[in-house]
Structure formats: C-alpha cells, structure tokens
Amino acid sequence: MKKILAVSGGVDSMVMLDMMRKRFPAEELVVATFDHGTRKSSRVDADFVSKIGSGYNLRVRKGKANLGEKVSEEVARKKRYEFLRKIAAEENGEIYTAHHIDDLIESVAINLSRGTGFRGLSVLTMRGVKRPFLDMTLGNIFDKRDILKYAAKNNVIFRHDPTNTSDSYLRNRLRPDVSVLTRETKNQIYQLWEKQTQVVKEIDKIVSELIPDDLCFERMWFKNLNDEVCREILRAALASVGVLATRPQINDFLKAIREYSPTKMFNLPNDKLVRINRRDFTLKI
Numbered sequence: 001m002k003k004i005l006a007v008s009g010g011v012d013s014m015v016m017l018d019m020m021r022k023r024f025p026a027e028e029l030v031v032a033t034f035d036h037g038t039r040k041s042s043r044v045d046a047d048f049v050s051k052i053g054s055g056y057n058l059r060v061r062k063g064k065a066n067l068g069e070k071v072s073e074e075v076a077r078k079k080r081y082e083f084l085r086k087i088a089a090e091e092n093g094e095i096y097t098a099h100h101i102d103d104l105i106e107s108v109a110i111n112l113s114r115g116t117g118f119r120g121l122s123v124l125t126m127r128g129v130k131r132p133f134l135d136m137t138l139g140n141i142f143d144k145r146d147i148l149k150y151a152a153k154n155n156v157i158f159r160h161d162p163t164n165t166s167d168s169y170l171r172n173r174l175r176p177d178v179s180v181l182t183r184e185t186k187n188q189i190y191q192l193w194e195k196q197t198q199v200v201k202e203i204d205k206i207v208s209e210l211i212p213d214d215l216c217f218e219r220m221w222f223k224n225l226n227d228e229v230c231r232e233i234l235r236a237a238l239a240s241v242g243v244l245a246t247r248p249q250i251n252d253f254l255k256a257i258r259e260y261s262p263t264k265m266f267n268l269p270n271d272k273l274v275r276i277n278r279r280d281f282t283l284k285i
Contacts, residue, residue: 002093003130004030004061006084007053009045012098012133014052014158015147019138020096021056030059030091034083036076037066045159052157061087081126088128099124100133101186102144104193105178106171113170117228117247121196134190143186144179207236215241215283219276222257230254238268241283245269257281 005020007013020029031053035046046062053060063083067076084095104124111120124131133142140146151158210233217237222230231250238245238253245253249269256266262278274281 002030002088002091003028004032004084004088004091004093004095006080006095006097007031007033007049008161009033009049009159010098010161011151011156011158012100012144012147014156015150015154016096016098016132016138017053017056018154018156019150020132021058023138026057030061030087030093032061032063032084032087032095034063034080035065036071036079037064038069038071038076041159045161048159061091063087085128095129096132096137097129098133099131100142100144100147101190102175102178104134105181105186105189106174108189108193109174109178110170117231118196119200121193122200123193125197125200141187141190143183203232204236207232211237211240216280217257217282218280219257220279222254227254237283243268243270243272 003020003024005013005017007017017031031049033046033049033053035042037043043064046064050060050062063086065079067079081095087093088095107123108121111123114120124134130137132138133147150156215237217233221233225233231247231254234250234253235245238250245268253266253268256264256276260266260276262276264276265273266276267273274283
C-alpha cells in the first residue's frame with residue numbers, strides 16, 4: 001500500500017519526508033501538497049515541496065484551492081483532507097501526516113477547553129490516517145524539540161508559515177505552555193491518550209450494536225437513558241447516515257426528541273430534516 005505523505009513545507013512535514021524517504025523505497029511514497037490559497041506565499045510553499053520531492057525522485061501530487069485569508073481552520077482542514085483522501089483512493093494508499101506529541105497535547109487542551117467531553121481526549125485518530133511521529137513508524141515518539149534537532153543535524157530545509165505565530169489562533173497561544181512541559185509529563189499524557197483511544201473504540205463497538213438496522217428509534221429510550229448514553233447513540237446513528245454533528249448540535253437534537261410535539265421537524269446539520277413522531281423517529285436522510 002502506498003504511503004501518501006502530507007507535506008506542507010513546514011519543519012514537521014519536511015522532517016517526516018526526509019525520514020520516510022530514507023526508510024522506505026521511493027516507489028512506496030507519494031508526496032501530496034495542498035495550496036489552500038489563504039496567503040500569497042502558499043503557492044510558493046507548494047512549489048517548494050514539489051521541487052524537494054522531485055529532487056528525491058518521488059512522485060508529487062499537488063492540489064489547490066482559493067479559500068482566502070479569512071477562511072476558518074476547520075474549512076481549510078476539510079478541504080485539505082478531501083484532497084488527501086482523493087489521492088489516497090487513486091493511489092490505493094494511506095495518508096501520513098507529521099502530527100507529533102505536542103500537537104496531540106494542544107488538541108486535547110483545545111477540546112477540553114471547549115467542553116467536548118470524554119471524546120476530547122481521543123484526538124488524531126482519523127481512520128485511514130497514519131501519524132509516524134506518534135505510532136512508532138519511525139522508531140520513536142517525537143515532540144517538537146526532537147524534530148527541530150533532527151532538522152538541524154540533517155540539514156533539512158523548510159519554510160516558515162507566518163500563521164503559526166499569530167495570536168489569532170488558540171493553538172498558537174497554547175503552544176508556549178506545551179513546549180515547556182517535561183518529556184515525562186508528555187509521556188504521561190501520551191499514555192492517557194492511548195488508553196482513552198482504546199476506551200472510545202470499545203464504546204463505539206458497543207454503541208454500534210444498539211443502532212437498529214432500520215434506524216427507527218423509540219422516543220421513550222431517550223427519555224429514560226442517561227444523557228451521555230443518549231448522546232453516544234445519536235452521534236453514532238447520525239454518523240451512519242453521513243451527518244457529523246457537534247456536541248451542542250447533538251444536545252439540541254436530544255432536547256427535540258424529548259420535548260417536540262408529534263410530527264414536528266428537526267433541522268440537523270447541512271439542512272437535513274427529521275420528523276419527530278409521537279412515539280418514534282427515523283433517520284432516513
């Protein structure tokens with residue numbers, strides 16, 4: 001299976017590229033770079049990655065969008081992964097990203113600050129995506145200091161993304177606090193993340209067995225069950241029909257199931273509608 005390397009030109013992904021090309025045959029690797037069109041230098045970044053990848057005799061796949069400077073991180077991320085998944089499907093490969101343990105800790109902190117619940121600890125677990133700095137593909141669990149040391153020692157050249165130092169993003173404001181954590185503390189958080197990820201997998205398996213094949217649910221279930229159990233059932237049921245809802249959206253849906261009068265319609269994300277009947281509702285979306 002091909003390894004689709006998501007390379008932006010920054011130090012993290014350029015170090016990943018250098019390490020992967022030294023460890024695996026060139027025919028197994030594909031460099032994928034995406035120009036979001038969010039700043040003037042983004043095209044230069046993509047050209048830089050293309051030049052380096054080609055210099056290593058690797059195939060390079062380039063994507064482009066024109067998202068503009070004011071686009072949200074979430075929209076940019078969605079467009080990037082749409083591109084990466086398209087390449088992975090065409091190449092019969094898996095996506096590899098350069099997320100490291102500092103990224104993981106920042107993501108956990110952001111999720112918990114937003115009240116995402118227990119799933120806030122289970123981050124960077126997207127299906128079909130590998131994280132070689134986190135999963136021992138490259139023989140170690142890497143943090144930012146490890147990556148910078150490798151770049152200096154191996155003369156890895158990279159480009160600097162000016163948005164990484166902007167205080168407009170919560171992640172950037174958290175980064176100085178994460179950078180000073182001891183390696184022992186980072187490892188403890190990593191071990192907690194591993195355990196929580198396994199717990200979430202087990203919960204997902206149990207919940208999937210509770211979802212009826214016809215996706216018809218009795219309203220009484222959601223009046224009698226614990227709120228957290230209800231949210232998990234609704235999250236899994238919605239995901240099964242392609243609706244990815246946030247925790248607040250799921251809470252609103254749960255409230256509607258419990259309180260709406262018969263035949264009233266509830267508006268799900270992406271303008272999907274579901275009719276709440278007197279006794280039940282069906283997710284035929």
